[in-house]
Amino acid sequence: MVRHDREPWIDVYDAASWSAIFECMRRSLDHQNAAIEIPDFTGGRWKDSNWRKGRLV
Numbered sequence: 430m431v432r433h434d435r436e437p438w439i440d441v442y443d444a445a446s447w448s449a450i451f452e453c454m455r456r457s458l459d460h461q462n463a464a465i466e467i468p469d470f471t472g473g474r475w476k477d478s479n480w481r482k483g484r485l486v
Contacts, residue, residue, distance in 0.1 A: 436481075440481070441470075442471050445470040445475050446467065446468075446470055447452075449467060449468055449470075450467070453465045453466075453467050467477075
């Protein structure tokens with residue numbers, strides 16, 4: 430994506446969230462399928478619909 434000067438379709442926040450799914454699933458199963466909160470790696474920035482815009486320079 431860098432070679433073509435385009436934004437990647439996945440960023441570090443998506444990668445971290447997707448990677449955390451397995452650990453959250455394991456914890457849930459260890460606790461008889463209890464609900465487990467998935468970490469918010471963006472610190473709440475995802476609530477702003479424009480938070481991803483203009484990230485690449």
